[in-house]
Amino acid sequence: MGTLSHMSTEPPAWLQQARAHWQHRGSQRPPFADEPGPNQESVWDYPRPPAVVPDGRSIEVTHGERLIARSTTSVRVLETSHPPAFYVPPDAVVPGCLVLTNGSSHCEWKGAAEYLAIEGTVEPVAWRYPTPYPEFSDHAGWVSFYPGRVDCTVNDEPVRPQAGGFYGGWITDDVVGPFKGEPGTSGW
Template sequence: MPSHETTPAESVWDYPRPPALQRDPRRIVVECAGQILADTTGALKIMETSHPPVFYVPPGDVRTDLLRASSHHTWCEWKGRADFWDILVGSDIRALAAWSYSDPRPPYEDLVGHFAFYAGRVDRCTVDGYTVRPQEGDFYGGWITPEVRGPFKGGTHTHGW
């Protein structure tokens, strides 16, 4: 297990609004139904006030053959329309477990085709070997790692923040 003692703490309340986008060189792995669904050191990370970061994996590092487009979409005031994806591994179907932006609004154009995953809808997501905790709730999809500090929006009674 990697050491995180030297990683400085980040408060999600110091993250900006509108969200910041940056490259993250750490190794991101997503596992689902016995398969490695995504594995990259080229993720993009979105950081927004009150939310744990969301990691977006380049399409070349995702098993897109295990994804099926859904008819479900949401709208982000910053990034635009999010397209949702189901994960299918044999008879195991994880509905609405991933999302992407096919035409994100400026300045988020680098997100085109990248995939984000709900940590709570797959078996395991790691950042440099650390198993993340999913953000509470069923909307935002942030990943909680040792350096990230809350409180976090998304759980019960936080919709008015």
């Protein structure tokens, strides 16, 4: 894929094409979506492109008995069909716990991601966008974690991982799906 200049106001054609393939944009909940109950959100009401929403709940990430990150200052990225991904500021991560590891990916609205492993291992447990597109630039370097690879809590509620292996959404009792990543959802 090409590169995107952070000075440009118009995304390049390849990026516009990737964004044009989004089928669901949060403007209308599809008939197969679960109905949210009191104090719940439907991921089908989230917008695309995603919204970045400040969140003041207590976030804790551990691996076994080891604390990896703790914060009461996070943002949730809310994207149609996905459970939220929580991102914490870099200073919420315990110094020396995470190191860069192999792998990269590209989000058509956040940019190029790099992956992080627990020091002494190579399996990615987290990711960040060091030089994101303008839409996410206020959160450059903020870190999100895979709840299936480390233990994550939101206000002491254990987080369940989003299906599919690649995705890093945080499923808690306050969100309903169905969620992208489950069988038969590749076209969402």
